[in-house]
Amino acid sequence: MIKVLIAGLGSIGRRHLRNLLSLGDSEIFLYRTHHSTLPDDELKGFPVDHDLQTALRRGPQAVIVSNPTAMHLEVAIPAAQAGCHLLLEKPVSHTIQGLDRLQRAAQSSGSRVLVGYQFRFHPGLGQLKGLLEQEAIGRVLSVRAHWGEYLPAWHPWEDYRQSYSSSAELGGGVILTLSHPLDYLRWLFGEVARLWAFAGQLNELEMNVEDTAEIGLQFKSGAIGSLHLDYNQRPPAHQLEVIGSRGSLRWDNSDGAVHLYQASQPPQLDASALTWSTLPATRDERPLARNDLFEAEMSHFLEVVRGQAQPVCSLKDGVRALELALGALRSAREGCLIDFNH
Helix, strand or coil: CEEEEEECCCHHHHHHHHHHHHHCCEEEEEECCCCCCCCCHHHCCCCEECCHHHHHCCCCCEEEECCCHHHHHHHHHHHHHCCCEEEEECCCCCCCCCHHHHHHHHHHHCCCEEEECHHHHCHHHHHHHHHHHCCCCCCEEEEEEEEECCHHHCCCCCCHHHCHHHCCCCCCCHHHHCCHHHHHHHHHHCCEEEEEEEEECCCCCCCCCCCEEEEEEEECCCCEEEEEEECCCCCCEEEEEEEECCEEEEEECCCCCEEEEECCCCCCCCHHHCCCEEECCEECCEECCHHHHHHHHHHHHHHHHCCCCCCCCCHHHHHHHHHHHHHHHHHHHHCCCEECCC
C-alpha cells in the first residue's frame, strides 16, 4: 500500500484523487489550506492536515503537488527533501527561481519527479512520435500547433475569475496554463534554438493575464514551427500539423486520431488520388476518453514510486518547458527574439 499525500484539491487534485481510488493500492491523505472554491463532499473521510510538516511526518512515499502554480515549490521542495517521490503538476512553477533548490533536493534524497504533462500519455501523439522516428514523412520541415479554448466554459462548476488560470499572482495566463504543447513539441521535434512571441489580453475577460499568444519556434534540427494559444475560442480546438519532405501528419485532439499522407514517388499529379491513412486513438479497443490520459499518467506515477519505471516527463523536461514559456512571455513583453543557444 503506497502512502500518498495530495497537496491542492482544486479540479486537477480531485481528478488525481479519483484516479488513485480507481487504481487502488493507495492510502491517501490530504494537505489543505482551504483556498479551494469547490464543495468538500468528495473529500470527506480522508485524513487532513493543515500544516505541511505535520503531513510529511505521516511518512508519505509520494506527494501529488496540485496546488496553484505559484505555490508549487512551497510544497515540492520540502517533500523532495523528505525523500518523497513527486507528481508535480505543470508548469513546474511560474519562475525559474527556486528550481535549483528542488533539483538539488531531489538529487540528494533520491526523489523521483514526474511532471504532469499528460499529453505524453496520449496514444495518438505516441503513434505520431513513432511515425516521425520511422521517417514516415521524411525530414520534418515545419510544424503548427493550435490550442484555443474558452476559459469561462473550461470548468463550468467554478468561477474562472477565481481560478489560478486567470491570476498573475497564482501563475496563470494562457502561456503557462496551456503550456502542454511547449512540452510535447519539444518531445516530438527536439530542442528549441530560438523563439519569438506576441501575446496580450485581447478579449474582455475579467482577469489580469494574457488570453492570446502566438509563438514562433526554430528547432535545433532546423525545422520551424508556430504555436497558437488562446482562452477565447468557441468551439474549442486543439490540433497539430507536421509538414515533412515526403508527406504530412495531422493530429486532432477532438478524436485523438493521427492522419498520415505519404507523397508518392514520383510526385502524384492527380489531386483526386491523394489518400490519407488514419490511425485511430483507442484504449483497450474503445474510443479514447479524456480521463484516460490522467489515469495512464497516475498508473505510471505509481510505477515510478515503486521503482519500476523512470519518469517519462522528468523534472529536467518540466524545467525546459517552463524556460520556453517564460521566454515567450519575455519576448512578448520586450519585443525581442529569445536565443537558447547560449
